[in-house]
Amino acid sequence: MAISNQSEKAGNSTETPEILEGYNFAYLDDQTKRMIRRAILKAVAIPGYQVPFGSREMPLPFGWGTGGIQITASIIGKDDILKVIDQGADDTTNAINIRNFFGKTAGIETTEKTTEATVIQTRHRIPENPLSAKQILVYQVPIPEPLRWLEQRESETRKMHALAEYGVMHVGLYENIAHFGRVTTSYNYPVQVNDRYIMSPSPIPKFDNPKMDKMPALQLFGAGREKRIYAVPPFTKVKSLDFEDHPFAIESWEESCALCGSSNSFLDEVIIDDEGSRMFVCSDSNFCREETEKIKDGPVTSSGETL
Amino acid sequence: MSINKHVIDDLPTGKAFNNPSHDSQSVFRQILKSMAEPGSILTINAQLVPPHPLSIATAAICLSLFDFETNLWIETSLKTHEVIKYLKFHTGLKIADKPKKASFCILGTSIPSLDEFCAGTADYPENSSTLIIQTDEISTRAQLQFEGPGIKTNRYVSVGSINKGFWSDREELQSLFPRGLDLVFTQNNKMISVPRTTKIDVL
Numbered sequence: 001m002a003i004s005n006q007s008e009k010a011g012n013s014t015e016t017p018e019i020l021e022g023y024n025f026a027y028l029d030d031q032t033k034r035m036i037r038r039a040i041l042k043a044v045a046i047p048g049y050q051v052p053f054g055s056r057e058m059p060l061p062f063g064w065g066t067g068g069i070q071i072t073a074s075i076i077g078k079d080d081i082l083k084v085i086d087q088g089a090d091d092t093t094n095a096i097n098i099r100n101f102f103g104k105t106a107g108i109e110t111t112e113k114t115t116e117a118t119v120i121q122t123r124h125r126i127p128e129n130p131l132s133a134k135q136i137l138v139y140q141v142p143i144p145e146p147l148r149w150l151e152q153r154e155s156e157t158r159k160m161h162a163l164a165e166y167g168v169m170h171v172g173l174y175e176n177i178a179h180f181g182r183v184t185t186s187y188n189y190p191v192q193v194n195d196r197y198i199m200s201p202s203p204i205p206k207f208d209n210p211k212m213d214k215m216p217a218l219q220l221f222g223a224g225r226e227k228r229i230y231a232v233p234p235f236t237k238v239k240s241l242d243f244e245d246h247p248f249a250i251e252s253w254e255e256s257c258a259l260c261g262s263s264n265s266f267l268d269e270v271i272i273d274d275e276g277s278r279m280f281v282c283s284d285s286n287f288c289r290e291e292t293e294k295i296k297d298g299p300v301t302s303s304g305e306t307l
Numbered sequence: 308m309s310i311n312k313h314v315i316d317d318l319p320t321g322k323a324f325n326n327p328s329h330d331s332q333s334v335f336r337q338i339l340k341s342m343a344e345p346g347s348i349l350t351i352n353a354q355l356v357p358p359h360p361l362s363i364a365t366a367a368i369c370l371s372l373f374d375f376e377t378n379l380w381i382e383t384s385l386k387t388h389e390v391i392k393y394l395k396f397h398t399g400l401k402i403a404d405k406p407k408k409a410s411f412c413i414l415g416t417s418i419p420s421l422d423e424f425c426a427g428t429a430d431y432p433e434n435s436s437t438l439i440i441q442t443d444e445i446s447t448r449a450q451l452q453f454e455g456p457g458i459k460t461n462r463y464v465s466v467g468s469i470n471k472g473f474w475s476d477r478e479e480l481q482s483l484f485p486r487g488l489d490l491v492f493t494q495n496n497k498m499i500s501v502p503r504t505t506k507i508d509v510l
Contacts, residue, residue, distance in 0.1 A: 025328050034374050037335050038410075041372075042433040044342045045489045045502035047456050051433045075339065077332045133344075162429035162485075194456050194504065196484070216459075218343045233343045233457035233502075 017100050019107040026073040026106040032056055036074040036229070040220060043231035048197030049161070050144050050228040058224065065098060066224030068121045068140035075136060075220070076102065076119055081109045083117035088125040088266065088283035095123075112286050124187070126208040128265045128287035131217035133234055139202045141223040144230065146190045146200040166198050169241060177246055186251065192239045193232055201238075207250045207266045212238040255280040260291030319393040322356035323370055334371040341491070341500040346453035346462030348445055351496045358389035362441050364493035365413060366393075369439075373398040373411065380409035382419075385441065406436065413439045416469050421476045424488055432485035435503075442467035445494040452508040453501075463510075464499055466492040474509050481506075 024030065032054070039053040058066040076082065082102050086094040090112040098121060099110045111117050114129040121138040131137060147157040150168050160166065169190060176183050183189075189206035193199050201209060202221060212219065212232060219232040232238060242248035256263035258279040265287055267280040282288035324330035330353050341349040357366030373379065373394070380403040381390065394400055403409040406423045418440065427435035444467035451474075453462040480487055480503075487503025501507070 025332075030328050030331065031374055034331070034372060035376065037339075038372055038377075039433070040339065041342050041437070041489075044339065044457075045487075045504065046432050046485050047504060049432060049485060075332075075336065077336060078329060158430050218339070231343075235459045236456040 017103040020104045023105050025078075026076055026102065026108075027059075028056065028070065028073045032070075033074040036070055039229045040071065040074065040231065043220070043229045044218070044233055046197075047232055047236055048193030048199040048230060050223075050230045052227055053229050055224045055227040059101075060097075062225035063142065065094060065121070065123055065140035067222030067226075067229070068123070068138050068224075069098060069101070069222075070224060071138050071220050071222040071229065072098075072102065072119060072121050073106075075138075076106060076108060078106075078108065080118045081111050081116055083111050083114065083120045083286075084122075085120065085125060085127065085284075085286075086123045087268075088127075089285040091285060114284075114286050124203050124205075125266070125283060126204055126211045128282070128284045129290075130211075131215060133216040135217040137215075137217050137219045139204075139219065139221045141200065141202040141221045141226075141228070143188075144200055144221065144223040144226050144228040146188075146198050161197060164196065166192075169198055170243075173241060173243070177243070183242070183246060183248075189248075190241050192241060194236050195239075198241070199230060199232075199238075205251065205266055206240065206248075209238070209240045209248070210250065214238075253280060257282045257288060257291070260288045260295065262288070262291050317392070317396070319358065319396045320389060321358045321393055322354070323366075323393075323397045324353060324355070327370075330367075331371040334367045337498070338368060338371065338491070338500070341498055342457075342489070342502055344457045345455065345501055345505040346451075346458060346464050346499060348447065348464065349498050351498065358387065358393045360385050360387070360441070361390055361393070361413075362493045363496040364498045365439055365441055367496075368491065368493070368498070369394055369400075369411075369413075370397055373400040375399045375401070377401070377411055378403040378409045380404075380406045380412045380436075382412070382414045384415055385413055409436050411437050411439060414441070416440065416442050416467060418470055418473055421473075421480055421488060426480065426483060426486040426488055429486060432487070435486065435488055437489045437491065439491045439493060440466075440469075442469070442492050442494050444468075445492060445497045445499055449510055452510055453505050454508075455505040457502075458505070466499055467494070474507060477507070 039051045043051045084095045084099045086092040114127040119136050123140045151157050187205045188203045214235050216234050221230045240248040253267050265282045268283045271278050337349045351364050351367045353367050355363050355366050377400045379400050406412050407425045424436045446465045448465040449463035450465035490501040492499045
């Protein structure tokens with residue numbers, strides 16, 4: 001089976017599927033790509049502002065990354081190397097299918113190695129390895145409007161963005177502190193870009209928010225159902241909202257990764273048997289694999305057994 | 308026959324992309340990089356033969372981004388019959404009679420007052436014109452200092468001599484952010500982009 005093959009071929013370029021005949025390069029027609037490209041340029045010129053675009057029907061449902069796919073399809077070229085991650089992992093259904101989709105419709109090279117990729121499409125994580133100026137990070141976004149939870153009307157949120165009237169956002173965080181003693185938002189934590197627009201970072205854990213700040217790579221965000229594209233240019237200030245007496249802080253764990261031993265990556269808690277035993281492992285599968293390879297005797301569980 | 312003669316007369320001279328889909332993509336990536344890294348000098352490698360006085364970079368940007376949805380305004384000195392024919396034939400764009408109505412404008416270095424152009428609205432700042440300005444110099448000579456998003460510390464470049472008052476007018480316009488104008492300077496096959504967020508000091 002293709003899936004088990006891919007995980008065995010750990011870290012190497014994945015198998016290129018047969019190229020489908022009868023489609024334009026990377027699926028989308030050129031007129032659509034031009035429309036999306038013009039929207040991307042405006043998004044880059046106005047950091048954090050959500051540019052409306054004519055989102056197309058894709059051969060998978062909205063909510064499965066159609067926004068990210070349309071951006072990737074519009075920017076990718078023959079010489080690009082694509083990596084796709086879903087919650088940090090290269091080997092989950094969404095990631096494998098999107099990678100195969102571009103393998104089939106564009107015939108481009110794909111990889112699991114973060115450092116090798118020129119375009120990285122992601123759902124809900126930023127890779128642990130720092131990204132370079134030669135890379136573009138494409139986020140899949142479900143709800144692009146950070147104010148939507150507090151104000152349902154698009155006409156109102158648009159006004160609020162136009163006037164930089166963001167008080168309600170801080171009131172929301174304040175109420176959270178008043179109820180629970182701290183800000184309990186752990187993912188999709190709102191940020192302010194270049195001291196102007198408040199932006200949804202997509203549902204990445206707040207652990208990843210600091211990586212967005214002054215990142216050398218260009219960050220593009222696509223929301224297919226909501227028909228919005230926005231962007232953060234390289235080396236742009238991205239600040240997570242907070243208060244002086246309640247500064248922004250990221251998650252931390254007492255455990256370290258059970259496979260690679262890393263103590264500074266984002267960990268997933270995995271239940272491993274019916275007794276409720278659990279282990280913590282890196283959510284970034286490529287990072288974890290590379291760290292594991294550095295260990296001579298192979299991965300060791302927390303109880304000291306070799307896997 | 309007269310009908311055929313008419314059709315042949317309508318064909319533009321010059322040469323466009325060899326492979327429209329792939330060439331548009333690679334040119335777009337250069338434009339994207341240039342817009343994301345203001346002040347970086349990017350080179351277009353497409354084998355184009357655009358009609359005079361369009362530069363290779365200007366023509367490549369047009370062929371890559373324009374179609375029937377784009378309104379283009381061209382400044383009179385650059386608006387030759389051949390240029391219009393070339394762009395219309397290869398992209399199907401519409402020509403705007405006023406800069407305010409255009410989504411893209413092609414200009415030389417004598418730039419009219421920035422009030423003439425559409426800077427978008429506070430609600431929809433993306434409905435602004437992008438100005439493609441053909442200049443006589445794009446180099447790393449320190450004439451302008453760039454600072455802002457997309458720039459780690461700062462970049463120093465020269466975009467040739469633009470008419471007096473342009474940079475101060477632009478600085479004034481920046482107070483209206485998010486409204487604003489995005490600029491792309493071109494010379495031969497080189498380009499530099501200046502999005503509305505870039506802070507510029509004239510040295």
